[in-house]
Amino acid sequence: MFRSKIEKNNEGIYDFGLNNEVTKKVNNFYEPLPFPNYSKDDDKRKILDIGNKNYLSQNFKKFIGYGKTVLEVGSGTSQLSIYLAVNTNNKICAFDGTYNSLKQGKLFCEKENIKNVDFVRGDLFENLFENNYFDYIWCSGVLHHTKNPKKGFENIIRFLKVNGYVLVGLYNRYGRILTVLRQLVCKLFGEKILFFLDPYLRLLKKNKEKNKDKINSWINDQYLHPVESLHTIDEVLKWFKENNIEYYTSIPSCDFEKISKDDEKNFNLQDSKGDFFLRLFRQIQMIFTRLGKEGGLFIVIGKKL
Numbered sequence: 369m370f371r372s373k374i375e376k377n378n379e380g381i382y383d384f385g386l387n388n389e390v391t392k393k394v395n396n397f398y399e400p401l402p403f404p405n406y407s408k409d410d411d412k413r414k415i416l417d418i419g420n421k422n423y424l425s426q427n428f429k430k431f432i433g434y435g436k437t438v439l440e441v442g443s444g445t446s447q448l449s450i451y452l453a454v455n456t457n458n459k460i461c462a463f464d465g466t467y468n469s470l471k472q473g474k475l476f477c478e479k480e481n482i483k484n485v486d487f488v489r490g491d492l493f494e495n496l497f498e499n500n501y502f503d504y505i506w507c508s509g510v511l512h513h514t515k516n517p518k519k520g521f522e523n524i525i526r527f528l529k530v531n532g533y534v535l536v537g538l539y540n541r542y543g544r545i546l547t548v549l550r551q552l553v554c555k556l557f558g559e560k561i562l563f564f565l566d567p568y569l570r571l572l573k574k575n576k577e578k579n580k581d582k583i584n585s586w587i588n589d590q591y592l593h594p595v596e597s598l599h600t601i602d603e604v605l606k607w608f609k610e611n612n613i614e615y616y617t618s619i620p621s622c623d624f625e626k627i628s629k630d631d632e633k634n635f636n637l638q639d640s641k642g643d644f645f646l647r648l649f650r651q652i653q654m655i656f657t658r659l660g661k662e663g664g665l666f667i668v669i670g671k672k673l
């Protein structure tokens with residue numbers, strides 16, 4: 369799997385360390401409050417339940433099937449990696465720069481006896497893995513927190529096999545407008561006001577004591593992040609084109625047929641990517657849907673040719 373020989377350290381993690389200053393800055397930000405945080409009562413069943421209720425993770429897991437290699441880039445505490453691993457024989461690699469996040473994921477796997485996840489600490493801009501190794505790469509919520517998202521993308525797809533699939537999730541230039549406005553209000557009036565303005569925080573607040581760490585890590589990640597950029601579907605399509613990746617599907621969908629038939633949840637069909645105006649419209653529409661309310665993340669999936 370790796371380019372160079374490395375042994376697990378005594379905490380069971382492959383640790384390549386970090387050399388770049390921006391990466392160090394971002395990862396120092398997550399060390400005290402790993403994202404996404406576990407609740408005290410989280411167990412294997414609960415992770416499965418959360419993943420199965422999420423349309424994207426549930427469908428992606430089905431899409432992967434069995435006997436595959438999967439790299440999650442920027443896995444944080446690796447809840448998605450763990451979800452993809454449970455009850456499958458897939459080999460999952462949870463890769464992140466923040467040691468403390470990976471350690472939480474590793475401890476969770478030990479507690480729950482999950483054996484098919486490897487934990488790797490390193491910088492996604494480095495060339496740590498073999499070329500053409502993984503069948504699937506999932507990288508969501510990560511590249512917009514790096515110094516050069518496009519370059520990061522180009523680096524990670526080297527590790528993807530031909531005919532393998534890559535999923536990219538980024539903050540949307542239009543869909544994140546509500547969060548950007550809340551960031552400004554938070555700067556002016558302080559963090560407390562977020563409990564009125566942010567729907568996810570309002571939900572977590574209902575059980576404030578239990579969700580204390582989750583609340584802090586959400587505020588940290590969404591409102592106080594030192595490095596953040598905004599992107600569009602068209603920008604990702606350009607990255608795809610330049611790197612020989614064929615568009616497969618996106619959330620929000622830009623396939624007129626699917627949208628008009630209210631069939632957006634049909635994940636296993638290759639979509640049309642629509643035209644520029646439909647894509648623009650769908651991204652502006654995000655502001656008024658759950659996607660916009662929960663941070664404005666959009667997803668594009670492609671296949672390496």
Ligand SMILES: C[S@@+](CC[C@H](N)C(=O)[O-])C[C@H]1O[C@@H](n2cnc3c(N)ncnc32)[C@H](O)[C@@H]1O
Pocket residue numbers: 391394395398403404441442443444445463464465466469490491492493508509510513514589
């Ligand atoms: C917002 S969290 C997302 C975690 C997870 N993907 C999710 O969606 O819940 C971003 C993660 O990206 C990681 N990250 C940022 N820059 C990185 C880099 N250059 N190399 C490796 N990981 C990085 C951070 O350590 C952090 O855990």
